[in-house]
Amino acid sequence: MFVGREYSCFAEDGTKPTLIFVSSRIFGCSKRQTRLTALDIVAFMSADPDEDPHQFCKMEPHELEYATRRVTDQSLKHTLEFGIGIHHAGLPERDRKVVEELFVEAKIMVLISTSTLAWGVNFPAHLVIIKGTEYYDGQLKRYVDFPITDVLQMMGRAGRPQFDSEARAVIMVHEPKKNFYRRFIYEPFPVESSLHEQLTDHLNAEIVAKTIRTREEAIDYVTWTYFFRRLTANPAYYDQQAALLETPDFEKQKDMLANYIERLMNKCLDELIRSGCIELREAQVSPGGVASAAVEPTKLGRITSLYYLSHRTVAQFQRTLAREGLGFVEIMRVLCECPEYDELPVRHNEDKLNAEFAEHCPLEVDLAIQAYDSPHTKAFLLLQAHMWGIALPINDYKTDLKSVLDRSIPLIQAMVDIAAEEAQLRSTLNLILLLQCLHQAHQPWRTSLATLPHLSEKSLKVLRDYSVDSLPELIERRDANKLLTKLSLPSAEAHKELLQIVQDMPRLRMRVELRVLDPEDESKPPEDEEEGKDGKPKRRKGKLVAAPYKVPPDSELELTVILCYDNEPMKFVHAPRFPKKKTYSWWCILGDTEVDELVSIKKALMPTRQRFEKRISFQFCSPADEIGETFTLSVLCMSDSFFGLDQQLDLSITTVEPHGD
Template sequence: MNSMNKPAYAAICTHSPTKPVLIFVSSRRQTRLTALDLIQFAASDEHPRQFLHMPEEALQMILSQVTDHNLRHTLQFGIGLHHAGLNDKDRSLVEELFGNNKIQVLVCTSTLAWGVNLPAHLVIIKGTEYYDGKAKRYVDSPITDILQMMGRAGRPQFDQHGKAVILVHEPKKSFYKKFLYEPFPVESSLREQLHDHMNAEIVSGTIRHMQDAVHYLTWTYLFRRLMVNPAYYGLDDKEPEILNSYLSRLVQSTFEDLEDSGCIKINDGCVESMMLGSIASQYYLSYMTVSMFASNIGPDTSLEVFLHVLSGASEYDEFPVRHNEERYNEALSEKVPYMVDKNRLDDPHVKANLLLQVELPITDYVTDLKSVLDQSIRIIQAMVDICANSGWLSSTFTCMHLLQMVMQGLWFDETSCLWMLPCMTSDLVESLRRRGISNLQQLVDCSKRVLQGIIGSSSVSWINQDLQHFPRIQVKLKLRKSDKDDEKSSILNIKLEKTNSKQKNSRAFAPRFPKVKDEAWWLVLGNVATSELYALKRISFSDHLITNMKLPSSLPTFQGLKLFLVSDCYLGFDREYSIEELI
C-alpha cells in the first residue's frame, strides 16, 4: 500500500494541483500513513503547505478544537483524515473544512463514499483490497464500493467533469479496465441468504409445503438470472426441467438445514415452524444463531457462558478485525473479568466479547463498540425468549440481568446500581452503604425529606433531580377465577402505574448506551425454589397499564409461586410478589 503513495501524489500534481482531492484507502491506519507520506513529498518539492488554503490565525483557532493528535498534525499541511475512529466533532470539522476548500486533500476510508456527500474534482482509489478479519487475509473490495467512490469525482456547479484514478496491482489492471468500460451484470445473492428468508416465510405462513417454496423462488430475481445466466449458478442449461430440478434441490437442502437447526419440522412434504424458527424470524436473527443458543444454553447457565454465547452469534461474523489489531485485543484481554481464548484474538467473536466487557482504552474502538451494542439488544432478547420457552427461571433472570448490564454499561454487583446516577461519587456510595442503601430503587422510593436526612441538604437537590429520570412504579395485584366454566384456572389481574411527577414518558435513561431506547418490562411467573418459569409477558407503558396473566391450572398449590417485575434496562429495579398471599 505504501508504494502507491508516490503515484497518488503525482496524480494530485498532474490532475488536480489546486482543486479538491479525495483519497480512499482501505483502513484507518492507512489514512494516517498516506497523509504523512503526502506531507513528506510536498516538503521535498519545497511546498509543504501547498494544500492549505487559509490564514495562519484561522488555522490555529481550528487546531485548538481538534482532539485527535494525528488529525491536528495533518491539518497544518492542508490534509484531512476521515474515518469512523474520529469523534463526531472532529469528523464534522474536517467535513466543513474540506467542503469550504480550506484544506485541499482528504484521506478517508470507503465509509465516506456511502455516508457523506463530499464530492471532489479528483478521486484517487489507493488499492482495491482490504483486510478481512474473518478470512484473515486481504480480499477484493466490492465492485459497488469502487463505483460509489468513483462517483464522488466531479463537483456540481464547479466542474464540467471529474477525474478518478484507480491504483491497482498489475495482475488486476485488465479486469478493472474491462469493468470500467463495459457493463457488468448484477447477479443474485439470494442463495447465500436463503435459509433465513425461507424461515421467515414459513413462520408467516406463506410457505406450508415444499412446492410452495419452489413456487416462491420463481418470483425472485434469482430465478430471472437463472434463465439468463445459468452458468453463473452452476447450471449447464436453462431448460424448464433442469431449472425445476435445481430449485427443488435448493429448497430440499435449505429445509434440511433448517430442520437440523431446530427451526422447522418437516412431515410428508409439509413444513411448520418451531419455537427457534419463530424467535429467529421475530428478532431478525440467523437460523445458525438460534441453533447455537439452543445447544449452549441450559437451566442454570452462568453469566460468563451467556457472554460467550452472545458474542458467538452469527451476527458478529462480519464484525471488523483490522490488520495487526490483535495486540490491542491482547491488552484488553488482561482487563476483562471473564477470560477469552488468547489464541483467537484476531477472531471477530472474541473481539466482540472483549468490547462487551471492558472500558475502551483506544479511540478506534468507540465505533466498534457502538456496532456491538447495536446488535446485542435483539440477540439478548432472543436468548430470554428461548430460556422462557424452556421454563428455565434461573437462566432467564441471568439473561435479563445481562441486558440490564449492557444497557447501563455496568457490572451487576452490590453497589453498581447506584452508579446509574450521573452525579454519583465514591464517597456518596460509601455514605449510602453505611445507611443500608445499596440500590437505586431504595433511593427512588425515598421521600425528599428522608433523602435530605441521609445525604444532607447540600446534595439532595441535584440527586433528587437525577432520580426523576427513573420510574417509581406502584403495582396492584388481584387474583380471580377464570370466567369460563370449562376452565378451573385462576387469572392474575395486574395494575401498574408510574407515580413520578415528571417521569411520564417511556424513554429509558441509559447515558452509556449509544442509542435511544424505550423502557420495557417483563412480568414473570415462576417458583424460585424449583427454578421453574410458568409464564412470561413483555410490557411497556408510559404512565399506567392494566393487564392479566393466567396462572397454571396444573399446580396443586400456589405455594412458592411469585410474580416478578423485571426491567430490561435498569439494574436493581426487580420486584417480586407472592401469589400465595393474595389467596
Template sequence: MDRLGRGQRERAHLPHRDVDPHEEDGLRARPAHRLLHDPHLRASALPSQYYVRVLSESWLHAEAFHAMSLQGLVLPDRHRAHTELLDLDPLPRSALNDPVAEAMYEKRFTHFNPIQTQAFHTLYHTDESVLLGAPTGSGKTVSSELTILRLFKQHPGQKVVYIAPLKALVRERIDDWTEGLCRILNKRMVELTGEYTPDIRALLAADLIICTPEKWDGISRNWQSRGYVKKVGLLIIDEIHLLGADRGPILEVIVSRMRYIASQTGRSLRLVGLSTALSNAQDLADWMGIGEKGFFNFKPSVRPVPLEAHIQGYPGKFYCPRMATMNKPAYAAIQTHSPTKPVLVFVSSRRQTRLTALDIIAYAAADERPEAFVRMADGEMEAVLAGVRDPSLRHTLQFGIGMHHAGLCESDRKLAETLFVARKIQVLVATSTLAWGVNTPAHLVIIKGTEFFDAPTKRYVDFPITDILQMMGRAGRPQYDKHGVAVIMVHEPKKNFYKKFLYEPFPVESSLPEQLAEHINAEVVSGTIATMQDAVDYLSWTFFYRRLLQNPSYYDLESTEPECLSEFLSGMVEDVFATLEEAGCVETDEDGGVEPTTAGRVASYYYLHHRTMLTFSSSLHEDMTVEELLHVLCAAHEFSELPVRHNEDKLNFQLAGTVRWQVDTRTCDDPHTKANLLLQAHFGRGELPISDYVTDTKTVLDSSLRFMQAMADVSADSGWLATTIAVCNLVQCCMQGLYPEDPSVMQLPHITAENAQALPILPKLLADASCNHERVTNTLTNVVGRRNAVEVVRVLQRMPIVSVSWGEPRLVELPSDSESDNEEGDEEHMWEVTVRLVRDNGPKQRKSRASAPQSYAPRFPKVKEEGWWLLLGHLPTQELYAIKRLSFSNSTSVRLNFPTTAGNLENLSEVTVILLSDAYIGLDQQYTIKVPVHDNSADVGVGLNKQVHPARARRRDEASGDAQEK
C-alpha cells in the same frame, strides 16, 4: 505453533495456467470454497479445461495439481441493451408545472440534465415502474424525487419507501429531504435503521419512510398485520445493482415480497430501481415488472460531467510497502491535475488515512509549500482546531488535509466533511465508505489501492467493481467542473484487468441461495409457505429464478430442461427445510408440509440467523449465570462478521488480562471472543486500546439487544425462571455498562466504585429522593460536591418509582381447543391474576404522554424508552409460567395466567410476580401472591386489594444477590 491461538495457516500460491497471474491465499486445515474468476472467459474461445496448481510457500515438494474441465459450462447470453442518450434540449425547471415543486430546485439548478430530461415524462407523468441505470453523479436522486412528487400529487394517502443499502446513505437522504422535500411539501418522514426505530404511531403517520434493507425486510415479513405496509404506493431502491453483494438477497426478497403483496391486495405498486449501468439490465427489469417505457440503461461513459481516468500500476508483493510507494505519485497527481481544486483520496483502512495524509504533508513541506492546501485564515484555523478531539486529525487539518473514517467521533467526521465541502481545506483522505455516504464531490479523485483487508478470511481482497465506480463517481462537480479526473492506483498485475473492465457494464447475479434458509423461514412463519411446493413457487418470484434460467452454470444447474429445473429447485428446498429443521426452526411432515416452531418465530421476529437460533436452543439451560449467558450471547453467528483487524489479536490478548470474566486466550483472533471482550470492557468501564474498538463496541451493543431479547424468549418458552431473570440482568448490564455485582448507584453520574461505598443502594436513594429532596442532596454533596450532586438528583428524579398491585387470582375456563388441555381433560381451568403497574414519580405532564419516557443510559449508544419485563413463576420449582414485555408512561394493567398445579403439588398455594427493568440495575421488585383454595365450582372474584409502594417493596439488592424488604 501459534502461542496466541491464531490458528495454523499455510501460505500457498494458486496459479491457474495461461490465464492470469497467480493468486496467493492462506489455507487452513479445513475445507475451503473459493472461486477463481477468469475475466477473459468468452464463448467464442472457450478452452476445454483449466489447470490449477497449489504450491506451498513454506515446504518443498508440497503441491497439488488439478485439471478443471469446462466441457459442461453454459455461458449466459451477452446482453448489450443500452439506452442511447438522445440529443434533447434540457427541460427547464418550469416543466414541473407546480410552483411548490419548482421551489425544491430553485437554488440547485435551472434545467434538468440530459438523463433526467430523457426520463422526465415517464418519471413525472406516468405510474410506470422504472429501472434507471446510469453512472454515479448522473442525478438519479433527483429522478427519484420526480416519482415521489407524482405519488403525492396523484395518489394522496399512499406512502413512499426509500431503501438505501447503507446507514450513511439513509442519513444523507434524511438530512437532504428534511430541509428540502419534506419542508417544502409539508410531508412527514421517518428514519428506520439500526440506530432509529420509530414507534407504530410515527410509521402510521409518515408519508416517507427512509430505511435500510434489513429494517424493511423485518417489517414487511408481517405485512398481513401491518396496514401501513399495504399502503406503500412507491418503493425506491437505491443502488439496486448491489443485488449481487452480501446484502443483495435482502433487496431481492423485499422486491419479491412487495410485488407479491401487491398481487394479493390488488393495490398498485410502483417500483423504481436506481443503478449503475448493467450488462443484464433487461433481466432485472423483467423481474421487477418494468416495461419498455420505464427501462433506462445508459452507458457508463454517459455522465453530465465527463470523467478522465488514469490507471497506474505499482509493483510490490506486500501490501503496506506498496501503499507507501503510492504516496509520492498521489502528491504528484494533485499537483498535476488539481493544484487548487478539491481532492478526494480514497484508501482502504483507517490507518492508511493517517499515513497517507502525513506523507502528503511531508512532500508539500519538501516543496517548501507546507500550507499549500489551507484555505482559511490563521484565526479561523485556531477556532476550528479547538473543537477537534482526534489528535491526528487536529495535526493534519493545520496543513489543509482532512481525514474521514469510522474511527473518528461523529463531531470530527462532520467537521472534516463541512470544511471540505466549504472549500476550507483542499484535500480529504477517506476510507471507501465515504463514497457511499456523504455527497462530497471533488475535481480529482485518487483511489490509492484497490484492495482491503478482509477480516474473516485474513487476507487482502479486491474491492468490488461497484465500489471502484462509486469512488470514481465522486470526481467532477456539476456546478463547478467541466470535467473530472480519477487516478486509480493498482497492483501492477491487475492493471490490464481494470483497463479492460472498468468501463464495461457488468452483470448482476443473485446471491439468494447463500441466505435462502433465513428468508424461507420468515415466509414459513408468515404463512406464505406451508408446503414444499409453496417454497418452489416462492422462488419463482425471485431474481434468482430468472438468472437461473439465463446463467445455469453459475448456479450449478446442469440443464434448463423442465424436469432438471424442477429437480434442482426441489432439491434446494429440501436442503433448506433440512437445515431449518436441524436448527429447530421448522417441523416437516411426510406429505411435504412445514410448520414454524417457537424458535423459528423468534428467529424471524428478531431477524436472527438460523445458526444463532441453533446456538441459543442448544446452549441455554436451567439456572444459568450472567457470565454463562454472556458466552452464549457472543457465540451468535452474526458476530462472525465483527472485524478482527491486523494485529488486533494481540490487543485482544492484552484486553483479556484486564476483564473480570475469563475467555479462552487461544482464540484471540476469533470475532466471538472479541465481542465478549468488548462487552466486558463496556461493563468494566475501562479504556479501550484503539478508537476502532469504540466503534466496534457500538456495533456489538446494537446487535446484542435483540439477541438477548431472543434469548429471553427461548428461556421463557422452556419455563426456566432463573435463566430468564439472568438474561434480563444481562440486558441491564449492557444498558448501564456495569457488571451485575457492581454497586447499582454507579449508574448515576459522577459515582465511581470508590465513592459508591459511601452511598446507600439505588432503591433506597431513589425512595429518599422522592420524599426528602434536600437530605439526599446533602448526602450526595458530601460525596461528589454540590454542583455534581444537583446533577445526580436530577437523574434520580428521572428514574422510575413503580408501585405494583394485583387482584386476587381467579379461575378461568380454557378454550376447548387449548393446547393446555391434556388427554384426560382434567386441566380445564387456569388461574388468572391481574397486575397493575403505576409510575409514582415524574413530572405531572407525563400523564398526557402517549409513550414511555426515555431511560437514562449514557453508556448505551442508542436512545431507548423505559421498558419492563413482568414475570410470573413458582420459586420452589423455579418454573416460569408467564412473561410480558411492556412499556408505559403512567400506568398499565396486565393479565397473567398460571396452572392450578405445580410439579408434584396437588394445588398451588402461592406464586411470585417479578418486575424487572430493561434499563436499570437494582430496581427489580418481587412479590408473593397467595392462591385461593382450588374450587372449580365457582370463579374467584377480582379486586385490587394489595397496594405496595416500591420504596417498601421487596427488591433485589444487587450487592448481595438476595431479595430484601425495603
C-alpha cells in the same frame, strides 16, 4: 507504501477537491489508515521546500480557528490546518458534520475517508484516489479483494456536475491484478444475484409472513426474483453441474434449471427444519389436484424473522438454553459465540493486541475453544471492557464496541424469548440482567448506586453510613437533596445533575390481584363469545381472592399485575455510556423459583405519566393434587435498561375444598 505516488497525483494542483478512499473498517482495516495517510501527506508537503504545506487549506485564520474549535478529534484538528480532512465511522458525529461541511464548501481540498462514505453520502470530487483494493480478513487470516461494486461506487464519486468537464479516478492496485481491473473498468460487467447465498433466511421470513405456505409456492416465489432471471441467463455462474452439461437443447436446459431450483429449495427448507424454524405438515391437495406439503413457521422461526437473525444463530441459542439454567458469565459467552459476530473485524496483528488486552479483563478467555484472532473472543473482551470500565487499547476498538452493543440488544431479546419457551427462569433472569448491565456499562456484582454519575468510592461510603446501599433506597428518600449535599461532589453543577437524575428515576409501584375464573360455557361456540369495546374477547368473570390466597384444586386462576409510577419519570433511560438514546420498558415474569420454572413472561410498555395503571394478566391452573397443598409463585418486574430497580412479590397459594357462595 502508496503515499508517495498518492501525493504526486494531486500535488500539481491544489485548487480542485480530491477524495482519497482507504480500506473501510467494515472490511477489517482500521480507521488508523485515514489518520496515518493524512499525516503522511502532511509530512510530504512539509518536506518539500518548493511546496506550500497549507496549499489545500482555503480558510482565513479566523475560519480555521473556529473550525478547529468545533471538532474534538486531535488528529483531525491537526490535519485541518493543512486543508486535509479525515472521515471514518469512529469519528464523533459532530466532527463528521464539520468535515463534510468544510469539504462541500471547498474550505478544505482533500478528504481522506473509508470506503463506506462512497455509499453513505454523495461528495463528488474532481479527483478520486482508491488507495488499494484489498482488505485484511480476520477469519481467513489473509488479504482479500474489495467487492467490485465497491470499487465502482468509489470511482463514481469522481466528477462534479456543473463544475467539471472531465474527472480523474486513480486506482492503486497490485501489479498482477492490473489487467483484471483494466478489463473490468472498460468492458461491460454483468451484475449477478447473491440471493441464493441468503435464501434460507429469506424464505423463513416469507414463511412467517404467510407469503409462502407450501414447497411449491416457495419455488414459484423464487421464479419472480432477479436471481431467477440471472439463473436462466447465466446458469453456469450458479450451478456447476450446468457448466459441465452445457447443451443447446432448450428442453434439457429447462430440466436442468428446474432440477437446480428443486435442489436449492430442498436444501434451504431442510436447513430451516433442522434449525427448528419451520415444520412440514401432511400433504394437502390443491384445487388442481396436486398434493403439496404445507410449510408452517415455528416459534423459533418467528423469533428469527422478528429480530432479523440467522437461523443458525437461533438454533444455536435454542440448543444452549435448553440446558439447565445458565449463569451470568455463561450467558455472556453464549452471546459472544453466536454467528452474528462472525463479521466483527479482526485486523492485522490484533490477535497480539487481544492477548495483551485479555490480561486486563476479569473473565478469562477459554483458549481450548477460543483464539485471540477470533471475532467472538474480541466481542467477549469488548463487552467486559464496557461493563468493567476498562480502557480500550486503541481508538478502533471504540467503534467495534459500538457495533457489538448495537447487535447485542436484539440478540439478547431473542434469547429471552427462547429461554421463556424452554421455561428456564434462571437463564431468563440472567439474560435480562445482562441487558441491564450493557445499557448501564455496569458489572452485576457492584452496587446499583455506581450507575449514577459523579459518585466516588468516598461518596458511596457516605451513603452507606446513612443506610443507603442501593439505588431504590436513594430514590425513595424524601431527603435525597439534603443527603446529596453531604457528598464530596466535584461542583454545584454535578450536584444539580445528580439530583435531577435521582428525582427522575422511575418509582414503580406494583400490586397484584388473584381471581378464580368461572368455568367456561362449553355449550357456547367460540365464535359466539362476546366482544369488549376494543373488539377483543370480553374478560371472563371470576371471584376475587384476597390474601392469604386459598383456591380450589384444579381451578383456572388469573393473576393480574398492576403497575404504575409514583412520579413522572424520565422519558429516556439514563445510560450515558450506551451509544444510542433509547426508551425503556419492563418485563413481568411469573415463575417458580424453587424448581427454576418460568410460567409466563410479558413485556409492558408504559407511558411516563404519574398514576397511569398498566395491567398485565397471567392465567394458570392450581394443582389437582390433594387438598391443603401450598405452592409459591414469584412475580418479578424487571427493567430492560435500569440496573437495581427490579421488584419481586412472592405469592403463597393454598388449595382448599371448594365451597358454595
